[in-house]
Amino acid sequence: MTKDSYRDFAERYDLFHGEFGEHKQSYRVFFQKVFIENNVRSVLDCACGTGHDLHLFYSLGCKAVGSDISSSMLAKARKNLKRVDVSIPLHKIDYRALHKHFKRKFDAVVCLASSILQMSDKKEVIRAFLSMRRVLRDNGLLILTQGTTDKQWQKKPRFILSSSSRDCSRLFVIDYHDRGARYNVLDILHDKQKPQLKVWCVDYDQMLLKDDYSKLLQLAGYRKIRFYGSYNFEPYSKKESDLLICVAYK
Numbered sequence: 001m002t003k004d005s006y007r008d009f010a011e012r013y014d015l016f017h018g019e020f021g022e023h024k025q026s027y028r029v030f031f032q033k034v035f036i037e038n039n040v041r042s043v044l045d046c047a048c049g050t051g052h053d054l055h056l057f058y059s060l061g062c063k064a065v066g067s068d069i070s071s072s073m074l075a076k077a078r079k080n081l082k083r084v085d086v087s088i089p090l091h092k093i094d095y096r097a098l099h100k101h102f103k104r105k106f107d108a109v110v111c112l113a114s115s116i117l118q119m120s121d122k123k124e125v126i127r128a129f130l131s132m133r134r135v136l137r138d139n140g141l142l143i144l145t146q147g148t149t150d151k152q153w154q155k156k157p158r159f160i161l162s163s164s165s166r167d168c169s170r171l172f173v174i175d176y177h178d179r180g181a182r183y184n185v186l187d188i189l190h191d192k193q194k195p196q197l198k199v200w201c202v203d204y205d206q207m208l209l210k211d212d213y214s215k216l217l218q219l220a221g222y223r224k225i226r227f228y229g230s231y232n233f234e235p236y237s238k239k240e241s242d243l244l245i246c247v248a249y250k
């Protein structure tokens with residue numbers, strides 16, 4: 001990412017999450033369980049965006065560190081964390097180069113909400129997985145999540161309502177192509193005086209699904225690779241799941 005592609009979106013990004021510092025119960029319990037079971041005390045969120053999950057990990061009692069490649073997302077994270085009076089180290093780092101910046105090791109590295117899909121090809125994904133692995137302690141875990149699943153990829157819905165409230169509706173209009181997709185994010189601001197439409201888009205040059213992750217993570221040296229289809233630990237189903245969660249061990 002040479003230019004900051006989130007520059008015009010960072011201020012609106014949090015519509016994906018709701019109020020900063022509030023976390024859905026099932027989401028919170030998922031990470032709590034995984035972290036307790038694996039004795040996770042330190043977590044690096046290597047595509048931390050506006051810091052929503054950093055706050056969650058902090059509230060679970062972990063030592064959280066955030067990194068991201070986008071200055072505007074990091075600026076928003078700084079603002080969000082300051083507002084709730086939480087201090088978490090934030091760094092501007094490409095997740096393919098984590099090992100050059102961190103000499104220490106983490107119990108867990110997370111790369112959430114499709115952040116790994118921003119790699120242009122599989123070679124770059126492996127580079128990223130290798131770098132994430134290098135900053136993990138032995139038996140440490142990597143967690144990935146994304147909303148695009150095998151089921152969606154097969155059905156290819158063009159319109160998806162992401163959220164809707166009194167103030168704003170957010171929808172995805174998706175242009176699928178051979179290997180990847182462009183996600184257009186349309187925000188309709190329901191202002192009675194001056195309704196507005198704001199548009200932003202992100203390109204995923206190549207979609208990665210369950211079998212791709214299995215292969216690429218193994219190639220990068222991960223083991224015990226597990227997939228879930230919900231934050232209630234339901235097994236991932238290519239036919240049914242609307243969420244793809246992957247947990248892999250160093």
Ligand SMILES: C[S@@+](CC[C@H](N)C(=O)[O-])C[C@H]1O[C@@H](n2cnc3c(N)ncnc32)[C@H](O)[C@@H]1O
Nearest residue numbers: 047048049068069070073094095112113115118
């Ligand atoms: C869809 S956002 C997800 C943010 C956050 N994880 C969340 O759940 O809200 C994708 C994030 O990945 C970051 N990103 C993209 N490429 C990156 C890279 N090479 N290294 C680090 N972060 C990257 C973007 O800047 C952006 O903040």
